[in-house]
Amino acid sequence: MAAQIVVLPGQNVTPASAQQRVNWEAAVRAARSVSVRVTVQGWSVNGTVWPINTVTRLQSPTVRIDGEMLIAGATYTRDAQSGTVTVLDLKRPDAFIPEPEVSRDPWAEALEGAE
Numbered sequence: 001m002a003a004q005i006v007v008l009p010g011q012n013v014t015p016a017s018a019q020q021r022v023n024w025e026a027a028v029r030a031a032r033s034v035s036v037r038v039t040v041q042g043w044s045v046n047g048t049v050w051p052i053n054t055v056t057r058l059q060s061p062t063v064r065i066d067g068e069m070l071i072a073g074a075t076y077t078r079d080a081q082s083g084t085v086t087v088l089d090l091k092r093p094d095a096f097i098p099e100p101e102v103s104r105d106p107w108a109e110a111l112e113g114a115e
Contacts, residue, residue, distance in 0.1 A: 020100045031095035035072075036063055039087050043076050050074045050086050055093055068093060 007025060009018070036058065043049055045056070050071060058069045073089035 017100070024097065024100050027094055028097055031092040031097075034065075034092050034095075036060070036065060036069065036090045037087060038090065039085055042084055043086050049076075050088060056088075056090070058090060070096065 005025070007021065009021070013021070038058070038060070040050075052071055052074060055068045055070055057067070059066045069090035070093045071088055072091045075087040075089075076084075077087070078084045
């Protein structure tokens with residue numbers, strides 16, 4: 001049996017805003033399920049330290065990803081064995097889509113089509 005998730009609304013909702021929230025929840029949860037940790041040589045790309053919260057392209061046949069990923073974190077290390085390396089924590093950019101706002105006026109949406 002599939003797991004069920006119950007999300008309680010913080011405010012009044014309409015069928016349209018509930019559907020918008022469902023769509024957002026599904027997209028963000030799917031995106032958050034994909035994360036990759038990669039190790040790269042050096043601390044920088046194009047002369048700039050790997051920037052957090054920016055998008056980079058990942059091509060990795062090993063993990064079957066060829067697309068844009070968001071740099072969610074970076075750990076910079078230097079030692080005698082590995083030299084200077086950066087461990088990048090990458091996530092799908094759509095994992096960070098802001099939650100949709102619910103209208104403060106629950107009647108506004110219902111009355112839109114009534115005219």
